[in-house]
Amino acid sequence: MNGPEIHISFAPALGLFVAAPRRAGRTTVLTDGAATLGHVVESLGVPLTEAGRLLVDGRPVTASHVPAAGEQVDVLAVERPQPVPGAPLRFLLDVHLGTLARRLRLLGVDAAYESEDIGDAALAALSAGERRVLLSRDRGLLRRRELWAGAYVYSDRPDDQLRDVLERFSPPLAPWTRCTACNGPLAEADKDTVDARLEQGTRRTYDVFAQCTECQRVYWRGAHHARLQAIVEDALRDFGGGVAA
Incomplete structure (x- = not known):
């Protein structure tokens, strides 16, 4: 110039x-x-x-x-919390943010995630087509003109990434309502209905289950529940003003 x-x-x-x-x-x-x-x-x-x-x-x-x-x-x-045009607030995460995607889903936030590298052009087109905020640490990707909306994830640590997104966008939280594997909605499941999907030890130890209505994955309060509960409690304590009804 x-x-x-x-x-x-x-x-x-x-x-x-x-x-x-x-x-x-x-x-x-x-x-x-x-x-x-x-x-x-x-x-x-x-x-x-x-x-x-x-x-x-x-x-x-x-x-x-x-x-x-x-x-x-x-x-x-940018202002924080950052207003985003349109509703509902939904996210799309690139291939490098799988842990963040699972934590957002744990909190009931709609977070689509590409587990394979589909390329910048396809990600940007998906953001535009589904009106999702693209989250990425790739600055070049965030410069693509076809993006509907995007945000840089400032940390490489999942704990800090989650706080960054929750502080920036203040999404409504509805913990334990989404499948952490596929982002589908969870529903209560009768033990007899999911019995064929359970290991013997799980069947004997647990009685309360939920199941994804899309991929059919079954959830219960297993060995990792305390760690996940801590993530949920921290988020609700610090960002619970946007809890979904």
Whole structure:
């Protein structure tokens, strides 16, 4: 780019995406006089999914604004909780976020997950076709124009990933209502109905069951229940304001 100079600053939360010299204060950028502000922001490393309000000389503008010489640009972080157009709030996770997907499902959050790498174009198209917020740590994927909505997952630790998504989007929580394997709804199941699917020890020890209405997987309060219960209790304690009715 070699045209009008603008002066840009990024919110501290966006420092992860921009080069070190641009992380503090306002810096100068040469534009070509035709590129939109959205293009300029992304060229500097920030996916538009992570940019909140864009201010030019203190007034809000859209990403389609074409910067003029001398403009003072401020790129803010997204609001938290972040409003998402349309309803209901649903997610799509890429192949690297399987643990996060299972934890969201544990909390009753609609979280589709691709266990195989189907490619960026297919993921973006699926996000648009099903109106799902795409969650990913792939910055390039989040820059695809066909996305309906997306969000960068800032941590590589599942505990922190879950807190990040719950804090950012505040989805309604309905624990123990979704299949952690396929995302389908769970229903109470009579022991006799699921008997053929149970090991002898399970059949002898447990009496309360649920079953996925889509993949037919059977659930009971087994050896891992205490660990899962702790995840649920932590989420309800800190983010339970959005508990589903």
